[in-house]
Amino acid sequence: MRSKYEIFKIGIKDVAPHLLSVFPFGIIFGAIGIELGFSPLFTYATSLIIFGGASQIVFLQLLSGGASSLIAITSVGVINSRHFLYGAVLSEYLQKLSLIKKLLISYFIVDQGFAVSNQYFKKNPTEEFNHYHLIGSGIILWFIWQVSTVMGIYLGSIVPEELGLKFAIPLTFIAIIVNELRKFDHVLVMLVSGLAATFFYNAPFKTYIIISPLIGLFAAMIINKLKK
């Protein structure tokens, strides 16, 4: 049985490689906020209060483009609705915690942290303190995101745009799912949701981000029916 602190450290270690892409993305985001004409405080506040990379960029872009707050808020909600799916998956492992702990941990649920901690939970379902993995991965991601946003705000575009570092985000997600390519049913489901996302990309309010995973889950349901 591992101690809380050990599992916390494993969480940090498991998510650390992904900081490679989270860090430049945070700098890019901070710089974009200032370029769009927002104050440093306002730009930073989105990282603290919303804490969701892609949704923060869309939020500021919409507001600066003259969209109504309602549209900006709706888009943030839609983009971040994928967390409902993460929460549903994680709920099983966080079940035994008190409400307060659940509420605190929830703030730190983000893509990369969810991905690596979920893998850990699946391998160690009976560890008493396995939620410390999610706390470890979540806190380090949170910390790097806050620091990199502030760096981007004050140092501006120290990351040259020609480097195209936004591309690091799809790459970090490729690294997350690449192992699942060994399972044929997962490959099929990935193709269905990926192509659906490409097809629905221009749907209003970025709804492709939640429509396509749902289409993918539907495909998974059918595949599981056929397998029986």
Add this chain to the structure above:
Amino acid sequence: MTWTSIFIAGILTYFTRMSMVTMIRKEMISDNLRKILNYVPSVVFPSIIFPGVLLDDFGAFVTISDPKIFGALTALVIGFFTRNVILTIVSGLSSYWIVIFVF
């Protein structure tokens, strides 16, 4: 007004994070549902990867010779065989840069 909208967007985002964690109880998840939830990473991440690679900033298809396609394929192959996150990201980025800066 815009400050209010940050807070509302933040509360909304927090709700997407805490609602399922606090409301779902184990007995609400059937074995079938658990099987389907297994696919969540495999449906969410490709939904971000595919448009991120295949489309440009304006939502139009990139050409087959686009550096992003070369970078993504390199990352897929390296990631598949090495199972190493850093190598996957670094190989994808460097092959992407090679296409941009060398060719």
